[in-house]
Amino acid sequence: MKMNEPVNKNATKNARNLLSYLYDTAGKAVISGQHTQTNYMEEAVYINEKTGKKPKLRGFELLSYSPNINYDDAGYECLKEIYDNRGTLQTALDWAKSSGGILTFSFHWFSPLHGHDKSFYAANTDFDAGRILTEGTPERKAFFHDMDVVAGLLKPFLDEDIPVLWRPFHESDGDWFWWGARGPETARELYKLMYEYYTDTHHLDNLLWVWNCALRKGYPGDEYVDVVSIDVYLPEYAPTDYHAEYEKLVRNTTENKVAALAEVGYLPDMQMLEKSRIPWAYFMLWSKEFCIGEKYNTTERLREVYGSGHVITG
Numbered sequence: 001m002k003m004n005e006p007v008n009k010n011a012t013k014n015a016r017n018l019l020s021y022l023y024d025t026a027g028k029a030v031i032s033g034q035h036t037q038t039n040y041m042e043e044a045v046y047i048n049e050k051t052g053k054k055p056k057l058r059g060f061e062l063l064s065y066s067p068n069i070n071y072d073d074a075g076y077e078c079l080k081e082i083y084d085n086r087g088t089l090q091t092a093l094d095w096a097k098s099s100g101g102i103l104t105f106s107f108h109w110f111s112p113l114h115g116h117d118k119s120f121y122a123a124n125t126d127f128d129a130g131r132i133l134t135e136g137t138p139e140r141k142a143f144f145h146d147m148d149v150v151a152g153l154l155k156p157f158l159d160e161d162i163p164v165l166w167r168p169f170h171e172s173d174g175d176w177f178w179w180g181a182r183g184p185e186t187a188r189e190l191y192k193l194m195y196e197y198y199t200d201t202h203h204l205d206n207l208l209w210v211w212n213c214a215l216r217k218g219y220p221g222d223e224y225v226d227v228v229s230i231d232v233y234l235p236e237y238a239p240t241d242y243h244a245e246y247e248k249l250v251r252n253t254t255e256n257k258v259a260a261l262a263e264v265g266y267l268p269d270m271q272m273l274e275k276s277r278i279p280w281a282y283f284m285l286w287s288k289e290f291c292i293g294e295k296y297n298t299t300e301r302l303r304e305v306y307g308s309g310h311v312i313t314g
Contacts, residue, residue, distance in 0.1 A: 036059065270310050
């Protein structure tokens with residue numbers, strides 16, 4: 001298998017084309033990306049207002065589509081996040097069809113059993129992800145139930161032949177989400193279960209598989225991964241091309257796959273990146289205050305990034 005070909009041998013032509021595009025781009029330029037979790041896509045609107053440009057890649061969130069949300073034991077912040085997120089898959093589908101932009105999906109998955117409030121956080125659920133790996137357990141049954149529901153939600157993108165950079169079980173190098181609470185090895189096995197189920201049973205051949213953990217013991221293997229990625233939230237702003245993070249990522253995963261900054265709190269410095277040519281295929285700035293306002297990324301910095309000749313915009 002050539003490294004610029006999807007790991008799913010039945011991948012759609014458009015999925016293959018997108019992956020080839022990422023390989024062709026990395027090191028020559030970087031694709032601009034922005035996460036949004038509401039139908040308003042206010043971050044993209046803000047970027048356009050401030051820079052006259054639009055992000056080429058947009059990240060959408062599936063949290064409100066979790067089948068096991070405990071509405072009776074959820075606080076205001078949790079409920080607002082759910083309600084604001086509803087309907088965003090249709091928004092994503094419409095945007096991709098009208099713009100030709102690139103989609104990536106994140107899933108803050110409310111635990112398939114038990115849990116209260118934002119139960120994608122391990123602190124809010126006693127759901128044991130390790131028990132998914134044992135045949136016949138309630139946890140495994142619930143896990144596959146949720147996977148079936150989500151597969152149905154993803155199918156319209158397959159029907160429209162729209163590729164999706166699919167990033168499940170993200171940040172499993174930490175223990176704050178239930179899928180990472182039992183260690184990266186467990187998250188690795190959950191990812192492999194999902195890959196095989198979505199590929200062999202649901203035939204979601206439009207998905208490109210994005211791994212999001214920079215720990216060596218968590219890596220599923222090149223046969224399961226199309227893109228390796230890392231999330232980086234620096235404690236304070238400093239100009240960076242995220243060179244150290246790139247070295248850490250490829251050292252602990254593989255040098256054979258294209259790499260991405262799947263989430264950042266601070267935009268990369270384009271002058272540094274253009275000079276160093278660190279081969280990030282894309283970056284995705286996180287939503288809300290990480291984009292809007294002056295707290296994390298100033299208007300001046302947004303203009304520098306979106307005005308750079310090293311950045312691909314929408």
